[in-house]
Amino acid sequence: MPEYTLRLRRYNPESGEAPHYEDFKVELEGHRSVLEAILQVRGEQDGSIGVRCSCRAAICGSCGVRTNGKPGLACHTHLDAAAKNSKHGENVIVVEPMGNMPVIKDLIVDMEEVHWKKIRRVTPWLVAKEPVPEREYIVPHEAMVDVTQTMACIQCGACVSDCLTMEMDPLFVGPAALAKAYRFVGDPRDAEQGQRLKDLAEDPHGIYDCTHCFQCIEACPKGVAPMSQIMRLRRRAGSDFHVDDRNNGHRHEMAFVKNIRKNGLLHEADLLPDSYGGKFHPRAVPELLSSLPVVLRALKTGKVTVKKALLHEHKASPEIERIFDTVENREVRLEYNLYISGNEDDLADDPADAVAPAATATLAPPVVEEQAVEAPPEPPVAEAPAAEAAPAETPAAPAPDAEEAPAADPAAEIEVEAPAEGEPTEGDTQ
Amino acid sequence: MKVAYWPGCVSRGFTPELHGAMEAVAPLLDLELIGIDRASCCGAGVIAEHNQELADTLNARTFALAAETPGELMMNICSTCQGAQSECQERLDASAEYRAEINTTLEAEGLAYEKGLVTNKNFLWLLVEEIGLENLKKKVKRPLTGLKVGPFYGCYIVRPTDRLGIDDENPRDQYMQMVIEALGGEVIDYAGIYKCCGFPIITMNKKASLQMAGTHLADATDADADCLVVPCPLCHLNLDLQQPMAAAEIGRDLSMPVLHLPQLVGLALGLDNKALGLSRHVIKPTSVIDWSTAVIGSTGEAGW
Ligand code: SF4
Ligand code: SF4
Ligand code: SF4
Ligand code: SF4
Ligand code: FES
Numbered sequence: 001m002p003e004y005t006l007r008l009r010r011y012n013p014e015s016g017e018a019p020h021y022e023d024f025k026v027e028l029e030g031h032r033s034v035l036e037a038i039l040q041v042r043g044e045q046d047g048s049i050g051v052r053c054s055c056r057a058a059i060c061g062s063c064g065v066r067t068n069g070k071p072g073l074a075c076h077t078h079l080d081a082a083a084k085n086s087k088h089g090e091n092v093i094v095v096e097p098m099g100n101m102p103v104i105k106d107l108i109v110d111m112e113e114v115h116w117k118k119i120r121r122v123t124p125w126l127v128a129k130e131p132v133p134e135r136e137y138i139v140p141h142e143a144m145v146d147v148t149q150t151m152a153c154i155q156c157g158a159c160v161s162d163c164l165t166m167e168m169d170p171l172f173v174g175p176a177a178l179a180k181a182y183r184f185v186g187d188p189r190d191a192e193q194g195q196r197l198k199d200l201a202e203d204p205h206g207i208y209d210c211t212h213c214f215q216c217i218e219a220c221p222k223g224v225a226p227m228s229q230i231m232r233l234r235r236r237a238g239s240d241f242h243v244d245d246r247n248n249g250h251r252h253e254m255a256f257v258k259n260i261r262k263n264g265l266l267h268e269a270d271l272l273p274d275s276y277g278g279k280f281h282p283r284a285v286p287e288l289l290s291s292l293p294v295v296l297r298a299l300k301t302g303k304v305t306v307k308k309a310l311l312h313e314h315k316a317s318p319e320i321e322r323i324f325d326t327v328e329n330r331e332v333r334l335e336y337n338l339y340i341s342g343n344e345d346d347l348a349d350d351p352a353d354a355v356a357p358a359a360t361a362t363l364a365p366p367v368v369e370e371q372a373v374e375a376p377p378e379p380p381v382a383e384a385p386a387a388e389a390a391p392a393e394t395p396a397a398p399a400p401d402a403e404e405a406p407a408a409d410p411a412a413e414i415e416v417e418a419p420a421e422g423e424p425t426e427g428d429t430q
Numbered sequence: 431m432k433v434a435y436w437p438g439c440v441s442r443g444f445t446p447e448l449h450g451a452m453e454a455v456a457p458l459l460d461l462e463l464i465g466i467d468r469a470s471c472c473g474a475g476v477i478a479e480h481n482q483e484l485a486d487t488l489n490a491r492t493f494a495l496a497a498e499t500p501g502e503l504m505m506n507i508c509s510t511c512q513g514a515q516s517e518c519q520e521r522l523d524a525s526a527e528y529r530a531e532i533n534t535t536l537e538a539e540g541l542a543y544e545k546g547l548v549t550n551k552n553f554l555w556l557l558v559e560e561i562g563l564e565n566l567k568k569k570v571k572r573p574l575t576g577l578k579v580g581p582f583y584g585c586y587i588v589r590p591t592d593r594l595g596i597d598d599e600n601p602r603d604q605y606m607q608m609v610i611e612a613l614g615g616e617v618i619d620y621a622g623i624y625k626c627c628g629f630p631i632i633t634m635n636k637k638a639s640l641q642m643a644g645t646h647l648a649d650a651t652d653a654d655a656d657c658l659v660v661p662c663p664l665c666h667l668n669l670d671l672q673q674p675m676a677a678a679e680i681g682r683d684l685s686m687p688v689l690h691l692p693q694l695v696g697l698a699l700g701l702d703n704k705a706l707g708l709s710r711h712v713i714k715p716t717s718v719i720d721w722s723t724a725v726i727g728s729t730g731e732a733g734w
Contacts, residue, residue, distance in 0.1 A: 214589035
């Protein structure tokens with residue numbers, strides 16, 4: 001039986017001692033888990049080791065730790081796999097508490113401030129849509145498939161541990177809580193999708209504070225891909241609910257898209273002012289002034305010429321513009337989610353996978369009778385009732401009650417897209 | 431070796447020295463760069479954030495154009511292009527139905543994407559996997575002896591590991607270290623190697639963004655690095671162009687030269703700093719130039 005050296009980070013704030021590492025030898029088969037090794041050591045060598053666990057089967061989410069630098073579940077990490085990427089010698093496994101959270105004792109961290117508070121902050125429950133049906137809500141299958149990925153979250157905090165924005169900005173709502181937010185934003189029974197999105201887009205530590213570093217995708221033991229959920233929240237907020245956030249998130253996105261459409265290649269000198277709402281937008285002035293040194297620096301070092309900064313050297317080919325027109329004018333956005341639909345090769349190996357074919361099938365009719373999710377709100381009002389949802393929605397009706405002013409447009413749209421039309425809410429093909 | 435060359439946008443915009451250095455280094459590595467002229471921006475993750483299908487279509491088009499060149503494979507010089515294009519390619523390769531949908535849009539231009547149509551590799555991957563470290567070593571004219579180099583990968587080229595094909599067989603997250611060593615330099619290990627430069631949130635949360643850049647630069651300074659090397663021009667923007675602001679943000683003097691990967695390779699292969707555009711950086715790579723001058727002195731080669 002292989003022998004492993006378990007190097008545990010020990011710290012007990014009450015002892016007054018500094019954190020230190022302590023080595024323990026364990027003999028266990030390589031396929032046994034890091035958690036089993038820790039528990040064996042605790043049982044046989046040192047009963048004072050602090051570790052949190054319960055299910056030992058990757059279900060409860062209590063055993064998040066860092067093993068040889070990688071965040072994950074101790075009960076779901078094999079000893080041989082962990083030992084393989086050891087930088088500290090053969091069969092040495094360093095186990096440390098998760099990052100970004102204060103240590104309570106040894107491997108146990110305090111998840112309250114950085115994790116649980118953020119989860120509560122996103123209203124992690126369904127706000128039922130009125131009128132509440134007499135019996136159950138009828139929801140299209142696809143709409144619920146759409147949120148299954150976020151439902152897989154077990155709140156282990158591995159993503160929070162290694163989130164690079166949180167490292168600099170502890171107020172960032174964070175990957176786990178934002179994935180949870182999509183759980184409800186994507187649920188057609190929820191009445192507050194627009195409010196939720198506006199709230200998270202306007203928060204300076206909300207959806208636009210994610211630096212797109214993929215750490216959470218890499219860390220998550222459940223395939224939740226929090227970053228992808230954050231990008232979906234951004235799409236929903238910006239394109240469907242037209243939230244023009246004060247963090248310049250949506251402006252930046254639109255400036256970028258417009259830039260590529262126009263130039264084919266990115267033209268940075270234009271991107272900056274456009275990200276703040278165009279050269280003459282009041283918000284652009286202070287930002288442009290503060291970024292002036294950057295541009296001057298670039299000019300000075302010969303990185304850019306004045307000509308380059310002011311003129312457009314590239315011009316998009318008509319083909320690029322045509323692609324933009326075709327795709328952006330679709331009535332619903334087409335999304336291919338690998339978590340749900342999988343890779344057809346893998347599926348061929350495993351015909352038992354039932355979810356995939358069903359979900360892929362939704363790919364076929366990207367054009368649906370339902371009103372355009374992305375259409376500008378004004379013109380389609382007249383046509384909207386044409387959808388089967390008609391009874392619920394004389395366009396004037398929804399506006400006065402629930403939704404506040406900024407969400408007025410989306411209010412009309414929520415009604416259009418939500419009811420059981422047999423179509424996914426977002427029209428995303430999963 | 432002929433490659434379909436995708437320089438990306440930034441290497442022709444705010445970091446022209448990167449494109450220039452790549453063109454200067456290519457012949458020394460027997461690489462023939464065939465530009466994919468009509469291709470568009472990869473979207474840098476932002477187009478995908480806006481509309482996934484749009485990003486997938488634009489990149490499917492780029493792949494199709496690359497396949498039309500006589501290049502054996504496609505090469506990029508930007509971590510962000512690598513990551514954004516790999517993401518699109520992963521989706522495109524996953525489903526015939528989805529590909530068919532995308533191809534309907536491309537049809538009008540006579541283009542189509544088929545599964546696995548092109549292999550797209552960052553210059554870093556190409557160096558190790560196609561050119562080979564042994565071969566590279568043979569080409570070194572001026573080993574980076576004594577130069578302490580800190581690698582900085584950029585998020586898009588190291589995560590997620592499965593999408594980017596990082597495994598035991600291809601430890602692509604170790605390639606920078608391997609290349610630095612092959613060129614004769616000393617690898618500096620510091621906290622920021624695999625972290626994020628903060629560029630994507632520079633317009634949304636400037637403070638956090640500059641803190642990220644500043645912290646990694648400071649960590650590298652404390653680890654005694656002479657310079658950093660990046661395979662990504664976007665990282666370069668935050669680490670070099672914004673370095674004075676990053677320094678102000680973390681309240682500490684910083685003067686850490688940041689080299690593009692082709693520049694570092696070019697130096698070891700004997701190119702002069704002018705051909706490599708080293709003077710175009712905001713933080714002048716004085717330590718690097720001092721080092722190379724010293725080496726020239728010691729080997730008695732003609733100056734440049
Ligand atoms: S959320 Fe639903 S499935 Fe999960 S434990 Fe509660 S009742 Fe069971
Ligand atoms: S991608 Fe965003 S949410 Fe995920 S770890 Fe990075 S910064 Fe955090
Ligand atoms: S998203 Fe994944 S890593 Fe994050 S808390 Fe949920 S299960 Fe854990
Ligand atoms: S380090 Fe910065 S620029 Fe580089 S890939 Fe990551 S986010 Fe992009
Ligand atoms: S002990 Fe429950 S997830 Fe590990």
